[in-house]
Amino acid sequence: MIPYLVTYRQRRRNGRWLRLYIPVLPALLVLSPLLLLAGLVGLVACLAFRISPAGALRGAGQLLCALPGTRFEIQDGRTAVLVSVR
């Protein structure tokens, strides 16, 4: 299952939090023209480097589906960054 929500939180030096909640599917839909372009570039790159495009697509899909549950939380002094994929 692909991730549905990416949360980004950042605490700035002044102590205020920046919170971003990115719903993945709507974001993908909005960015679909760019994704199409990126897919074409990827296809050309696969052919140029003699990589199987189907294998690359499958690998990217597996990577995307494995993302839910990932969490990165880094805090250093008053600065903190949290990235969470659900």
Add this chain to the structure above:
Amino acid sequence: MNEQRRQILDMLADGKITADEAERLISAIEREQPESPPGAGIRPKPRPKYLRVVMNAGDDAGGDGSSRVNVRVPLQLLRAGVRLTSLVPPQALTRINAELDKSGVPIDLTQLKPQQLEELIDQLDDLRIDINDPDNKMQVFCE
């Protein structure tokens, strides 16, 4: 069939004990260990799903606070990443090997198969690294 029952039947087959003795022994075993319903045996340990890296560093002299790192990566993500390595073309691996060799790291990446890497990830289940320092603490484990 458990091991004790098998031993008794082996002894009966070898003629070391009579059928009556075998029956008595089996009855005694059953009294000691009542038959458990199927599926109620020892539950296998649930397989870990995540690789965790937790680090807590104390405040350095002159610093403005402590540092903390908390990373949780699904093991499935590691597996997917490992599978991607199979897409690396052989000529690229040859060039990487040459560069590694030039840097004094003589590792032949062409000998590293994705299956071996997957086995390595499978064996991460029992991995636990604890580094304790008076000011810093780091843990790497699977959960």
